[in-house]
Amino acid sequence: MKFVDEVNIRIAAGKGGNGCLSFRREKFIAKGGPDGGDGGDGGSVYFLASETTNTLVDFRIAKIHQAENGSQGSGKNMTGKSGSDLEIIVPVGTTISDLDTKEEIGDLKEVGERIKVAQGGEGGLGNTRFKSSVNRAPRKITKGDEGESRNLKLELKLIADVGLLGMPNAGKSSLIRSMSSAKPKVADYPFTTLYPNLGVVSVGMLQSFVMADIPGLIEGAAEGSGLGIQFLKHLQRTKILLHIIDIFPSDLSMNPEKAFQDIESELMKFSENLSKKTRWLILNKIDLLPSSDVDDHCNRIIENIGWKGPIYKISAISGEGCNELGNALMEKIEKNEID
Template sequence: MKFVDEATIAVEAGKGGKGCVSFRREKFIAKGGPDGGDGGFGGSVWVRADENVNTLIDYRYTRRFQAENGQQGMGSDMTGRGGKDTTLVVPVGTTVIDVDTDEVLVDLKHHGETFKVAEGGARGLGNTRFKSSTNRAPRQSTPGKEGESRNIKFELKVLADVGLLGLPNAGKSTLIRSVSAAKPKVADYPFTTMVPNLGVVRVDELRSFVMADIPGLIEGASDGAGLGIRFLKHLVRTRVLLHIVDMFPFDESTPADNALAIANELEAFSPTLALRERWLVLNKIDLVPEDERDALVESVINALDWQGPVYVISAMAKLGTAELASDLMTWLENRNRELAENPELAEEDEDMRAQVETEARDRIELLSSRRKAARAAARAAGEDDDDDDYDVEVIYEP
């Protein structure tokens, strides 16, 4: 598994070249005067979003990136060559954070978007700059300035319109296989999905949206249990969430209890994310006897006190999936139209998204600090220390 959705690196811009102290010395030209050139500017470090990249693996093992220093000035008033910039290519959807200040520097949401994370150092001045009517032979110059250095963190959140969440084996992967060309692993046991998957759902030739599937949540996920907490952040930028409920669970649990458990975990992870548009999708209804379906559906709705849209489907049999995809497409088109026509609504939506990202980051940082403390305690006690960091691959299929 090669995809890394987080990476912390150090970047250092190039130092400016120092100025030159030189005097013109040519035959038949006495006391030619100062001709020391300036140094070159140091190279800067840039970050660029590229839609052809979907991983931060390049920054998993190489953790330090430095731009080129500027060349020092030379005689004959020659300016030193400027240092070459260094450009770090990241996937679209990457957030760049200053580790030392916890400041979000930029959120790269569009292909080709660039941002300068470290400014190159200013060049030094040669002695030509200091000549004057009272100082005909200056012997002074200035050194180049040091370039900026920063510790930055890349956080990748996949860009999708629709996000799927639910317990393991609820049928999320089957749904995304049913409505798109994505082929995530599907099996008759829990936790078959270990990585986020993206699929493009084409309603017709000119209308499509992106759906994201993350590993299943379990009770206690918001406190670090299972894999889900690590990947819940990938749902931050979705416009609508589909809460998938298994109506025929393989164990002795009830659909109502399972649905309530996921709702509670979502609320604990990010209360603002829980307020996002969310649709209830009751899956595997074909496995439930017909005379029990209505009562079972009603029990889930009552347990959640659900007021939003409800869809009863079978992803495996493709029962109700076409209607669900069509309604999602219509809702997304209407929502995008509303955001384009109403700047205040668009600003409110962006503020809500920023609040979700803040809550998600705070929750993940809290759990990360707890894990570090637990590992430190385990090492101090001489116990085995299992590293729970994951390198995972996002699979994106049209």
């Protein structure tokens, strides 16, 4: 199941700077001794688990990550500057393995966990180091070591923050297409979605949450009708459920009120716990009605089903109301005020 975000990258630690070949040159001092300093060490590469990100999408663009090289040593016994370490920030829950050896390198489970994945090269030795009683003017230096480099696979088992519930054709996949970069199939027949899909919804430049689209439910799902309720288990760790209703079903045997009741009762049959989760009502396909009729039509549905919780009126196709919904979800998730 596509609940894993996965990416391959290459990382390289910095090379050590070369040692320096130099002799003291000062006025009135003939034949000053060697004074070539050592090279600086190359920077190492670390991974740091952080809660500031929850996806690996950025790594799809930047594939090569390199720590800084150490600088060369210089005269007057000056050691070269060490290269800065590179700290790569990944979401908590990322596992790292070596693509070539298949070795598992790390599993970053907690915020702040940090592991080194490539050691920077040691700086080379300057010629001062080779001075001895028999060789007062050594011309020998060593070069800096290469830094380690590796091909890595990063994997993240995503946990969805928001789950979508609804009848087939309610527009769940259309909503995730509209709000995230995930592109599940959308079609005007029931059970288009056969497996859960996850989408990462970006809000502004920095924030995001994960939304899960599961196959539609129908009356009798708990007894195995349609695709059954097996996929509801994927919604158990979500923080909010969105119950998506088609306000104007083309199937005349269905009406929004019945659709709502059917899903609610299947949810209850599946798990009392899940049915107690925070649930928002999403009235979808408002583009199908003239805008002057939308409120009346929606209010009637809300009244008929006796809904008391939050309500959003949207069109997954035109995008109307979707930004507002995204912002509200983000705020709710951020505040962590979820029961």
